[in-house]
Structure formats: C-alpha cells, structure tokens
Amino acid sequence: MIVSEPTTTASRFTLYLNLIRWDRPAGWLLLLWPSLTALWIASKGWPDWHLLCVFVLGTVLMRSAGCCINDVADREFDKHVKRTAQRPVTSGQLSVRQALQLGALLAMCAFLLVLTTNAVTVVWSVAAAVIAIAYPYAKRFVAMPQAVLGIAFSFGIPMAFSAVRGGEFNLKGVWDAVPLQAWLMLVSNLFWVLAYDTEYAMVDRNDDLQIGIKTSAITLGQHDVKAIVLFYFLFLISWMALIMPYQLGWPVYIAWVLAVLQVIWHYQLIKHRDRHNCFKAFRQNHWLCTTLFVGVVVGFALQ
Secondary structure, eight states: OOOOOOOSHHHHHHHHHHHTTTTOTHHHHHHHHHHHHHHHHHHTSOOOHHHHHHHHHHHHHHHHHHHHHHHHHTHHHHTTOTTTTTSTTTTTSSOHHHHHHHHHHHHHHHHHHHTTSOHHHHHHHHHHHHHHHHHHHHTTTOSOTHHHHHHHHHTHHHHHHHHHHOOOSSHHHHHHTSOHHHHHHHHHHHHHHHHHHHHHHHHTHHHHHHHTOOOHHHHHGGGHHHHHHHHHHHHHHHHHHHHGGGOOOHHHHHHHHHHHHHHHHHHHHHTTOOHHHHHHHHHTTHHHHHHHHHHHHHHHHTO
16 A cells, blocks of 8 residues: 655654664675674774774664665565565655655765775775665576575675775775785675575565565575575584684683573574564574674684
8 A cells, every 4th residue: 555655754754764774783784794893803803993893883884775776676576575564655645756865875975985995995896886786676587596595695794804904906906905815804704694584584485475576595495494404504614614714712611601502592583484483583593693703803812
C-alpha cells in the first residue's frame, strides 16, 4: 500500500532515520570491527586519533548511504517481502529522489573524511564505493551475491593499511600501500560475511524464491547450514593464521575460543532454519568480530 508523504519535518526526519537503519546498528558494526582490527594491526598497536575517528565516522556514514542505495535498487522486490514491505522508499513514504539525495549527501561526507588521510586511500575509497553500489544489482545476476557484499564490507581493511602506510600517488604507490597481509585479511573476512549474510538470506528465502532474487541461501539449498558453519571456521582459522605472526599472546587465544563458542551458539540457532532464530543469529554476529578485535587490542596493549 502506498502511504502519502508526511507533511511534518519531524515525521520526515523519522523516515530518514528509518531509511538508514539508525535503530539497527548491527549493520555498521559488522563493517566497523574488521576495519578497526586492520587499523590496529597496520599501526602495530594504537592508531592515531585522527584515523580512528575517520574510520568510525566513515563506516557509519557509508553504511547509511548504502542503505539508501539498496532500498532504491530493491524497492520493487521489497514490496513482496513481508519484512521489508514497509521500508520508507518501498512504501512510498519517501521518494526515490529523496533517498538518493540523502545517500549522496552521506557518501560525500564520508568522502570528505577520506580526503583528510592520503591520496592512495582516496583511490581505494573510490574502488570501495563502486563495489558497494554494484552489490544491490548483483542479486539479479550472481548466484551468491553475498560474495560481492563480502568484498564491499571488507574493503575497509586495505583502506586501513593504506591510511597508515601512505605512499606515492602513482600506480605502483597505490598498490604498494596495501600489503599482501591486507588482501589475505580481506579474503578471510569474506568468509565471515558469507556466513552471516547467508543467515540473513535464510530469513527471506521463501519470498526471494517467489520474486526471483538470487541469494546464497537459495543457491546452497539444503546445504546452507553446513556451509555457514564451514564459512565461520574458514574465517576463524585463517584469521588466527594471519594474527599469529604478531605474537599477541593469550588475549588473542581467549578471544578466538570465545568466537568459536559463538559459532556453536549460532549453529544451535540456525540448524532448524527457523526465520526468527536465523535473523537473531544475523543480528548478533557483530559480537563475534568484536570479541576478536578486543583480543587484538589487549594483545598489543600488553606487548
């Protein structure tokens, strides 16, 4: 049902907050912790306050901008999904133009933050933005669009390394600013995104089948739960292998064990494919990477 446009500033402001999922911070937390982990590792300990602020604020802004783009791209599909039918753009409470204007404003603010770092990070931020814009449309063509999302949600990792390391503003300098370690961390984080976003896709699987959207939950079929557990452990094993050379000691080991326990809990939530529990598992995922991040921070602090 199309709802008439609100006439008061307060109600429209509330719709804008709903558009960027302000009441659901799990989305930007999923982006934040891998980026901050990379920032700590690239800095070999505590990064300077300027970069910390840039990455925290930039993450919130870009995730919010991404919600605007996603809702515009998916507005016709979302009408047929019970969970998303009342989103502001889908329901007609905000226009496509209003959503895109807000998204552009938020993205511009994030870009201004990146401009305070260095030229090579600006280049990588443009690449990240292109991938983020492409994701909503990947669901039309890619069997597992969650992989595209995984790259977009992991791109803060190479940006963190380039922000710390800098480099000459040429092709070689741009590539040299991001070491192999950063790309391996991106691939590792990709497995985590595949795990939690497949949980998310399981919530809407029946609706997505009817409207023809491609998702990893549909592609994996009856193997979805096993694949999610595999993705989690590929992430945790590769993450530990990449962190080991920094010799951060017992805090990392404890954090890793706690993360494994969380994976076991997630399995208990999703094993029967109950929609409510799958959504709960998705929304609680940020705690897994929060735990690993705290282990890294404490490990560096005690060196």
